[in-house]
Amino acid sequence: MGKYIFKRVISGLVTIVILITCCFFLMHAVPGSPFSKGEQGVPPEVMQRLNEKYGLDLPLHEQYIRYMSNILHGDLGISYKNTTVQVNDLVGRGFPVSARIGALAVVVSLLIGVALGIVSAVKRGSLFDGIAMVTATIGVCVPLFVISVLLLYLFAGVLKWLPTYGLSTWRHYILPVTCLSFSPIAYIARMTRSSMLEVMQQDYIRTARAKGVSEFFVICKHGLRNAILPVVTYLGTLIANLLTGSFIVERLFAIPGLGKYFVDSITARDYNIIMGVTIFLGIFVVTCNLIVDVAYGIIDPRVKMDE
Amino acid sequence: MRLLEIENLRTTFDIHVGSVQAVRGIDLHVDEGETVGIVGESGCGKSVSMLSLLHLLPDYARVTADKIAFGGTDLTKMDAKAMRRLSGDQIGMIFQDPMTSLNPLFTVGSQLIEPLRIHKKIGEKEAAQIVLDKLRLVEIPDPESRMKQYPHELSGGMRQRIMIAMAIMCDPRLIIADEPTTALDVTIQAQILDLIASLQKKLGTAVIMITHDLGVIAGMCQRVVVMYGGVIVEEGTVREIFYQPRHPYTWGLLRSIPQKSGEKKKLVPISGSPPDLIAPPPGCPFAARCPYAMNICNSAMPPMRPVSDTHSARCYLMDEGAPDVKWEGIRA
Numbered sequence: 063m064g065k066y067i068f069k070r071v072i073s074g075l076v077t078i079v080i081l082i083t084c085c086f087f088l089m090h091a092v093p094g095s096p097f098s099k100g101e102q103g104v105p106p107e108v109m110q111r112l113n114e115k116y117g118l119d120l121p122l123h124e125q126y127i128r129y130m131s132n133i134l135h136g137d138l139g140i141s142y143k144n145t146t147v148q149v150n151d152l153v154g155r156g157f158p159v160s161a162r163i164g165a166l167a168v169v170v171s172l173l174i175g176v177a178l179g180i181v182s183a184v185k186r187g188s189l190f191d192g193i194a195m196v197t198a199t200i201g202v203c204v205p206l207f208v209i210s211v212l213l214l215y216l217f218a219g220v221l222k223w224l225p226t227y228g229l230s231t232w233r234h235y236i237l238p239v240t241c242l243s244f245s246p247i248a249y250i251a252r253m254t255r256s257s258m259l260e261v262m263q264q265d266y267i268r269t270a271r272a273k274g275v276s277e278f279f280v281i282c283k284h285g286l287r288n289a290i291l292p293v294v295t296y297l298g299t300l301i302a303n304l305l306t307g308s309f310i311v312e313r314l315f316a317i318p319g320l321g322k323y324f325v326d327s328i329t330a331r332d333y334n335i336i337m338g339v340t341i342f343l344g345i346f347v348v349t350c351n352l353i354v355d356v357a358y359g360i361i362d363p364r365v366k367m368d369e
Numbered sequence: 370m371r372l373l374e375i376e377n378l379r380t381t382f383d384i385h386v387g388s389v390q391a392v393r394g395i396d397l398h399v400d401e402g403e404t405v406g407i408v409g410e411s412g413c414g415k416s417v418s419m420l421s422l423l424h425l426l427p428d429y430a431r432v433t434a435d436k437i438a439f440g441g442t443d444l445t446k447m448d449a450k451a452m453r454r455l456s457g458d459q460i461g462m463i464f465q466d467p468m469t470s471l472n473p474l475f476t477v478g479s480q481l482i483e484p485l486r487i488h489k490k491i492g493e494k495e496a497a498q499i500v501l502d503k504l505r506l507v508e509i510p511d512p513e514s515r516m517k518q519y520p521h522e523l524s525g526g527m528r529q530r531i532m533i534a535m536a537i538m539c540d541p542r543l544i545i546a547d548e549p550t551t552a553l554d555v556t557i558q559a560q561i562l563d564l565i566a567s568l569q570k571k572l573g574t575a576v577i578m579i580t581h582d583l584g585v586i587a588g589m590c591q592r593v594v595v596m597y598g599g600v601i602v603e604e605g606t607v608r609e610i611f612y613q614p615r616h617p618y619t620w621g622l623l624r625s626i627p628q629k630s631g632e633k634k635k636l637v638p639i640s641g642s643p644p645d646l647i648a649p650p651p652g653c654p655f656a657a658r659c660p661y662a663m664n665i666c667n668s669a670m671p672p673m674r675p676v677s678d679t680h681s682a683r684c685y686l687m688d689e690g691a692p693d694v695k696w697e698g699i700r701a
Contacts, residue, residue: 264469265464265466265469265470266469266470266471266472266473268425268464268470269462269464269470269471269472269532269535270472270483271423271424271425271453271456272423272425272456272457272461272462272464273456273457273483273484273487273535274453274454274455274456274457274458274484274487274488275453275457275483275487276450276453276487277449277450277453284472284475287472287474287475288472288473288474361474362473362474363473363474363476363519363521364473364519364521
């Protein structure tokens with residue numbers, strides 16, 4: 063196990079370095095700079111001074127080396143747009159907000175999705191199954207921004223049950239978390255249902271029944287543990303996606319999370335924020351995948367970690 | 370003492386193309402401590418009849434019976450839930466394929482402990498001790514470490530031993546073995562059969578042995594039930610079935626056993642294929658393949674006729690005035 067994790071961490075680090083390199087050069091290949099402010103423009107002399115100050119006048123490979131050595135010291139640099147802001151602080155402030163909403167959404171998706179999937183599989187062909195699966199198909203197809211706007215309009219606009227923006231009370235969390243969970247619930251429900259249907263046909267389920275195991279435990283112990291494996295695989299991507307913040311949801315509900323900065327920084331060519339957020343997301347995704355793979359090995363003993 | 374008594378058991382599968390009448394009214398009884406073999410080819414209803422008994426069929430199966438009595442209890446009125454209390458406790462089941470019959474995600478030990486925890490309501494430690502005893506009984510070497518292993522770490526024969534240990538865990542009065550050796554190597558087959566036979570002797574449990582191998586029957590059983598097309602065509606003691614068989618299907622089965630001694634002779638196959646059970650023939654299910662079939666065989670189901678107290682068969686050839694066709698032994 064230890065050896066496996068060590069190998070995965072090394073390969074994860076290599077992935078991150080490649081990610082940083084690609085991102086760095088791609089970003090600089092895009093025309094414009096943090097200080098080109100469109101039509102009004104900055105006087106060329108000022109621009110010159112700014113570029114010199116922040117090292118943007120250096121050849122690209124030198125900038126790259128400088129950037130890499132800064133990262134090794136744990137410094138993601140400053141925001142070019144607002145030079146009093148450190149990127150480290152920005153991530154440190156934005157991530158907890160995104161992560162809180164994201165983690166809630168992951169838990170909600172998992173609980174509701176798996177439950178729906180099991181009930182649909184057990185009551186296959188029933189009205190419940192029909193309604194759940196049609197809803198799930200819609201949930202998978204309809205884009206997040208449509209659902210978000212619809213829910214926002216309905217529950218905050220028309221019915222006025224829930225607040226529209228901010229995160230001050232628990233009621234503020236309901237809408238964004240619902241929006242974020244909508245399509246994962248649908249996806250998990252469909253996945254759980256089909257995998258459950260397959261598992262319930264297996265011989266070992268019959269064995270469990272023949273032993274006298276009650277139907278509840280046949281489904282929830284012998285069935286679910288086998289049926290949950292594909293969901294666990296999907297969980298890595300899901301956690302990484304949801305915890306790092308959704309641009310759409312954070313914009314719509316004015317949530318000061320990570321997703322909002324990401325897109326803002328790209329339009330502003332705020333190099334350091336783009337890089338900082340990307341690196342953070344990269345590390346996070348790699349870590350999530352590693353955790354999920356280890357979890358998979360714990361759930362399924364047939365997966366050999368050391369080979 | 371009668372342990373199990375079944376009258377007119379019928380199992381029908383409702384599928385989209387129609388209703389498959391897999392079991393069409395079978396009567397069966399098993400005495401305490403007796404070993405009964407059910408023999409027949411694939412699809413004759415031998416497994417389905419036993420799975421019906423334990424409510425182990427999918428929900429599109431319809432099971433009816435005039436009488437199912439187990440040790441004095443009427444099982445016809447029992448639903449699946451009530452049946453769960455009996456199966457695993459009083460009735461142990463051994464399945465065909467040990468490779469897929471154990472849950473791959475749980476240790477062997479935890480799967481073996483389950484029936485004890487459910488039926489005997491005893492603690493983990495006490496249960497583990499019983500599990501170890503049973504594992505020794507089925508001759509599994511080093512049972513302590515086996516318990517911590519997962520099914521995929523064990524060989525097929527070892528897994529079938531585990532399945533047998535599981536079936537006898539609560540000291541059942543009846544073991545139903547559904548082709549327990551079909552999925553195993555020939556050498557392992559013999560070991561497993563010996564094991565079941567010796568356990569049967571040691572524990573005095575009644576056994577229903579489902580198989581398509583008459584050799585297995587000859588080695589282990591006292592009585593044999595021959596099934597074909599969802600009905601019982603002949604039943605009797607092993608001696609009666611092997612030496613005075615009365616049904617042409619039984620003759621066919623006996624002639625298709627490979628003989629180890631004597632001159633080299635080709636096996637005699639039974640030509641044709643089993644009847645379509647969605648629209649079963651009104652007469653004898655074997656009529657289409659029977660070399661001695663008469664007109665009546667195609668139009669009406671022959672009744673079970675007694676030959677002796679223990680022996681009966683379902684064939685018109687046994688009628689007075691029927692053509693004189695006699696069993697002339699395997700080599701005829």
